[in-house]
Amino acid sequence: MRKPMKFHVINTGGTLGMVGKPLVPAASAEELLEGIKVPKGVKLNLQDMDEKQDSTNVWNADRLVMGQMIEAAYETHDAFIVLHGTDSLAETCSYLSMLFKLSLQKPVFVIGAQMTKIEAGSDVAMQIENALRVAKSFVKNSIVGVYNVCIGEVLHGARVCKRRDSAFDAFHTPGVHPVAHAFPHIMIKEGVRRKDEVTAVQGLRLDSKFERHVVSLVVSADAPPYVLMDMVKAGRIRGVVLECKGAGNIPDRPWETEGDDAFSWIDAIRAATDAGIHVGIVSPFEDGRVILDRYGLGAKAKAAGALSLESMTPPMADTKFRQAIAMFPKDPARIQRFLSADMLNELLDGFEDESDEDDDEVVKD
Template sequence: MKKILLIATGGTIASKYSSEGLKPGITSEELLAYVPEIREFCMVDTVQPFELDSTNVCQEHWLILERVIEEAYDRYHGFVVCHGTDTMAYTAAALSYLIQNNRKPVVVTGAQKPINLEITDARANLRDSLRFASDDRAYGVNIVFDGKVIAGTRAKKERSKSYNAFSSINYPDIAVIQEHRIIFYIEDHFRLTEPVRFYHRMNRRVLLLKMIPGMDGRVLNMLADEYDAVIIESFGVGGLPTYGQHDFLEAIDNWCSQGKKMIMATQVTHEGSDMAVYQVGKAIKERFPIIEAFDMTLEATVTKVMWLLEQNLSGEEFKKEFYRTINHDVLLVE
């Protein structure tokens, strides 16, 4: 029987109603008590490193989770992280970069309704997550939610209230869970040849900047002193406007001349970027050392840059590592 570590961090799944609104208050042991049937297929220990609404989860908490898993790695067959849904995709992506070549499953899950309600998705999600973490074929970081298994770098929360909150972006679901059956669509654990590696640092000085009509290059100049990298959510397949007295070309030149990283992504959820299509993107890409996110999610792009900035890489090494596929995060590369 598999031995699983349940890591509770708060979130809606562990929340209780109060006069101030929903807030975490259900312990890790109490969560487990709501799914007694899991004793048929796994043994579970619990730990609670913090108890937060996931709105308050950031880099320091990702590193805490990494350390918990690293310290317990040899004692368990798998790990389940109970987490709030709002930043769950960021946490799953971050753990994908902090724990690499991982042959053991790290499952991130949560719920849209607290587990102590009569009608809730929490019990099914927790049960499915523990079942998946106990499966011999499971490995790496994945989100398990509403019967779907999604690669940790491909998940995005697309619905704020519905049970089917998460979708896999530009990549198929890894598997689906139907009652006690797990149906795998992708089985590729055999590709892992290196030993597991844990990383312990992430750079917080990363900005995600969403373009809106009328924005000009002054915004980049104002931010250059505060950030080491900027990821620009551009329009369509990727490009920047050239109107007005303060276009982006001068600002980009200033940013890149300081050795700061600039990554071009897209606001469009599906199908990714391709700056070579239009002049507004191609001209910039040919002139400046800009990296393109292509088919990556914004959550994966942000956390991968945070991880890479701490690896002391040259410009070309940084670009090469950014385009190295980790946990299915990028397929369309130059």
């Protein structure tokens, strides 16, 4: 007789377990799983975080606790389901992906819902039941890694982003198709990661160093660069992520402010990097790739010391940048190499061929 699969369910809070008006996290994992149809041959172990949070309030320190809870149950369970709020679910998927990297040789699903369980028409039961169904299939087929299940679509955790506030299909993976579907049968597609026995036998590893003092800013020609310059002068941050235009363009028109010399965003980047603050450039577009050498304004940002966050989604760019800074705090070149390494398919496929305009002229026979 086949042994039952064991799934560890961690309840962190979020809308699916909220009650009251205004809504606040309250329901336990046991209450959330009450009435849920569990697949045959699956046994559940339920665990609540000590303090359940609205996911807007979740810190990376909380995400580390989630990872440690997975680590504690890792050897005795086959899969893990993290019940989570939707607002920062993408950040948690990114964090767990980078926390475990390839050492994670079992499937982890981070799921949320747009309604509470007690509301009529709620999506909670479908989300949890689909996650359990997919988890059983992934264990059976030796599929590992971090994933999100959203209304029957299984999404790669290293690229998942929230795109809608109210619709049930709240999540997608920009530039990447779902890796599986759960309607009505489980259909596994390209993009999943298979278990590697050599890696699996070495056990789970947690790379838990992430720089806390990192901030993100949206840059435009009308956004005052003194916001960054003031942060540099305060000396509290260790990194800043700038959301760019185009393929990495940062405006260079100087701002004049009372009592200060005129300076631009490029000047602010240079001041930051001169002070040992790392500056990463991220694209806001679904198919965005930061190629700082393409346009003059991107080249100026690069010359000022800015680093490319490549084609990562904003949640993954923030997470991976924090880890890179923590690992190599005084080595920008090493940070760039780390950011440019595609570890978990967090980067888009393909590359841009360089222009051949400067190639030597072909000599005719």
